[in-house]
Amino acid sequence: MGGVNNENVTQHSAADAPPTPFHDLDAYTALPRLGGLSLSPDGTRLIAGVATLDKEPAEATRYRTALWEIDPVGERAPRRLTRGAKGESQPVFTPEGDLLFVAARDEDEPAALWAVPATGGEARCVASHPGGVSAVHVAAQSGTVVIQAQALHGAADLEEDKQVRKERKDKKVSAILHEDYGVRFWDHDLGPGSARLYAATLDAAVVAGPDDAAEHEGSAELRDLTPDARRQNLSCAVSADGSFLVSTWRVHEGRASTRTDLVRIDAATGERRVLLRADETYDFGAPTISPDGATLVYTRSRRSTPELAPQPELWSMDLDSGSTRRLAGDLDLWLSAGSPQAWLPDSSRLLATADANGRGAIIEINPADGTARRLSLSDPDATYTDVIAAPDGVSAYALRTSYASPSEPVRIDLASGEVSALRSPAPRPALPGSLTEVETTTADGTRVRAWLCLPQGASADEPAPLLLWIHGGPLNSWNAWSWRWCPWIMVARGYAVLLPDPALSTGYGQDFIQRGWGSWGAAPYTDLMAITDATEARSDIDDSRTAAMGGSFGGYMANWVAGHTDRFDAIVTHASLWALDQFGPTTDAAAYWSREISPEMVAEHSPHLSVEEIRTPVLVVHGDKDYRVPIGEGLRLWYELLSASGLPQDEDGSTVHRFLYFPDENHWVLTPQHSKIWYDVILDFLSRHVLQEDSGELPRLLG
Known part of the structure; x- marks a missing residue:
């Protein structure tokens, strides 16, 4: 890249050009596709999702994502962990090293929360919801689990929610009565339920998987933290000690307009208070909490007008004093504001990503004074996503991509900027x-x-x-x-x-x-x-x-x-x-x-x-x-x-x-x-x- 031919491509004449997966659409669609990263608390296990076809290319009708383990050192070959019929997503570790993920193992059942014990063994369903689990968050120190799921507005409890859903399905009722703006999103209808956040009490015995645990699968108690949420996606972060959450909160302003606040939610009581109230100028989003629980980092996005373009900014808030500070304000870069930022374990620095000149940079930010620097990476012509800081604070892991290669896992030395490729379950394809x-x-x-x-x-x-x-x-x-x-x-x-x-x-x-x-x-x-x-x-x-x-x-x-x-x-x-x-x-x-x-x-x-x-x-x-x-x-x-x-x-x-x-x-x-x-x-x-x-x-x- 950068004006020279890709080093992995050998030049040939058109007559003797070697075939590549891009010459045949069946071969192209069959290429495995890597996405998402999660790192175990001890830094020894790196998990990624790999999407592959459900059948042979000529007959395939969908992609199915399985979870794979990648060696963070780069020595061991990757190994597949899951083989669900509908695939798995959202991998995240508990402090004990248990692997949680979201999956639907039956075509007729909604997605649920599953776990693979740190000691190994078969995956088990540990929490379910009639509306399906869509996301999972884990407190890094306490292990408190928060899930997001869709709940019907009028249902008094989960049992009634389940009954109403079954009745709608049996009677083929799809009607939705709207009371505010927001009817569809990308490719799906909004409603009749709303996204809710639940604190999930996981039974450690069920996660560990003793012989008599099967009858208790999916029975974790779910406590609704946001019973008054109204048809919105709740982007949230959980404090390391599990005592509170910070979440986006959509508020209807009238005339089909909404604003997005940031709210703090007590994980024990569900008590909610507004930390940052949006107005006609700014909205807020993408919250992330420092490991020591003292600092919130979030995006402040300027609302556009016919004359003025939007501009996402990174800001921090001292959660004790409420004081705020803009971060990386001296860098005229388009920060990847919609993605969570990666904190170093000691809360001293923050890693963020940004678009930069047809590439993607990694920015290191000091939240104490707001200063930032662009890491000098050994491969500056790539774009980096899904950045995760290692427990030792010395290195980070990320997915590296460019138009020379699809996403592949790498390790980054934060001091030298040296980028090292790891062994990937989705090898880089030859280009034509x-x-x-x-x-x-x-x-x-x-x-x-x-x-x-x-x-x-x-x-x-x-x-x-x-x-x-x-x-x-x-x-x-x-x-x-x-x-x-x-x-x-x-x-x-x-x-x-x-x-x-x-x-x-x-x-x-x-x-x-x-x-x-x-x-x-x-x-x-x-x-x-x-x-x-x-x-x-x-x-x-x-x-x-x-x-x-x-x-x-x-x-x-x-x-x-x-x-x-x-x-x-x-x-x-x-x-x-x-x-x-x-x-x-x-x-x-x-x-x-x-x-x-x-x-x-x-x-x-x-x-x-x-x-x-x-x-x-x-x-x-x-x-x-x-x-x-x-x-x-x-x-x-x-x-x-x-x-x-x-x-x-x-x-x-x-x-x-x-x-x-x-x-x-x-x-x-x-x-x-x-x-x-x-x-x-x-x-x-x-x-x-x-x-x-x-x-x-x-x-x-x-x-």
């Missing part, structure tokens, strides 16, 4: 090309950069066709591997894939975001065209064969590109915003988007207003279960392309435009067979219009 970096300077003097994935053999003698791939967000960066948006599949078919970070991208300072705020069709668009111009000037790129594509906000930009230039041979727009006046009130988070999408923005930057200028073949892709960008956007785009675009139709009404519709997929299209169809259809569309070839790749399952 090389990764380099391009940049340019725009007319207003702004630097814009991108990753460029080049196919093997691309040269001045054999220039590659170019695919501009625009990221979503829009507050995002092409700085980490994506299984869903994988450029190497296109590279394996001979395309050079450009992954730019235009205005609104994170990791380049607040001013870079502000350049495009409320003006999506201005600086973001001109940045994309400028970096495309610079890339097409390369001798190994064929500027006569080009296409553009994007998903979500990237789909918005693809639509905008289609209506404002004829330079591309094809456009692919996935889950895209088309008519901003329609999208704003119908998305699942209308209150948020209304803060940016003003009437003036609609009038100046809505792609649907330029439909008559579209003279490029467009492939529209949308899932009906997409609640972030509702299906109405795709349906209206498809109709208006056929009825009003500037591309003439044949006399029989046929068109070069296409619409790939998934009735039961969401914003991303995630199931294995649909994912393969997604790539096949896009590759066929590009082949027909960019390469002027019939790819023959349309799957027969499309009919």
Whole structure:
């Protein structure tokens, strides 16, 4: 990376290029996918989730995540710990070394809390809830367990909750009566229950697993700490001594608006008091408590307006005095504010992550004075996630990723910055090309950069066709591997894939975001065209064969590109915003988007207003279960392309435009067979219009 070919890629001509998993979609979908880390209290066991197909690739219908143990020293081979039929998630250790996780072992049962004793043996269900367990937290010193689960509003207790759920299921009742804003979220309905936090009293004998414990499985007592919670996700942290929690708390403000406070909850009594009350300027979130229980670190996020972009900040609060301090304020980086930060065991420092110049940095913060420094890592061209500090405070563990590699476990020496790869249950796959970096300077003097994935053999003698791939967000960066948006599949078919970070991208300072705020069709668009111009000037790129594509906000930009230039041979727009006046009130988070999408923005930057200028073949892709960008956007785009675009139709009404519709997929299209169809259809569309070839790749399952 950093402008040179990836060292793991050997250059070959196109004729003798070795096959890779990216040349075959069955092989690609079968690649194991690593995610999440948890470390035992003594630092000897590192746990990660590994997602694999439930069947052979040609028959698989879903991914299933199993828990694997990774040697933190890097000597022993990884070993699989769980084999549940529906998979496992949320691994966390008790102080005694027992491993807790969330799993549903029966297709008809909700997820429950399971445990594997530190002494070994079979996993046992230790706590259940009629609405299913969605998250688990453990106090690092006392072992107090807090779970999150969905409870029905009117149920007096868990038994009634269970009975009502069964009756709704038996009578096929799905109706939900709403009393406030918040109906759907991403791909699921909100309600009829609410997220609650429960203190779980685990029977040590059940966790240990004696012979007579089977009859008590799942019987842990659950004590509701938040009985008045209203349809919200509660992001919480538990103090090390287990005496209190700090949680987000959504408050309805009226006129479909909400704010997010931070509250302190007594773990014994459930007594709640507000620590930080949000207002019209700021919201709060992502709480984490220091090991000594003295300091709370949280995010303070500036609410956006049509003129002002949001800005997440890290802050700390002294829990005795209530005094607050901004952390790392001198670093103009986009901190990964939504992820919990990692405290060192002695509470002296805090590790955070941030987007930085198409990569991801680790920041070390001193909460006492707010100062911060970026760790000087031996592999600075990667992005680091899931950071965990080791018990000795000398090292940390993380997942390392980039567009050269999917996530892999590493150990980081905090003094030297040396990054050492650990033995992974998901080995790094061979790539079908090389990764380099391009940049340019725009007319207003702004630097814009991108990753460029080049196919093997691309040269001045054999220039590659170019695919501009625009990221979503829009507050995002092409700085980490994506299984869903994988450029190497296109590279394996001979395309050079450009992954730019235009205005609104994170990791380049607040001013870079502000350049495009409320003006999506201005600086973001001109940045994309400028970096495309610079890339097409390369001798190994064929500027006569080009296409553009994007998903979500990237789909918005693809639509905008289609209506404002004829330079591309094809456009692919996935889950895209088309008519901003329609999208704003119908998305699942209308209150948020209304803060940016003003009437003036609609009038100046809505792609649907330029439909008559579209003279490029467009492939529209949308899932009906997409609640972030509702299906109405795709349906209206498809109709208006056929009825009003500037591309003439044949006399029989046929068109070069296409619409790939998934009735039961969401914003991303995630199931294995649909994912393969997604790539096949896009590759066929590009082949027909960019390469002027019939790819023959349309799957027969499309009919």
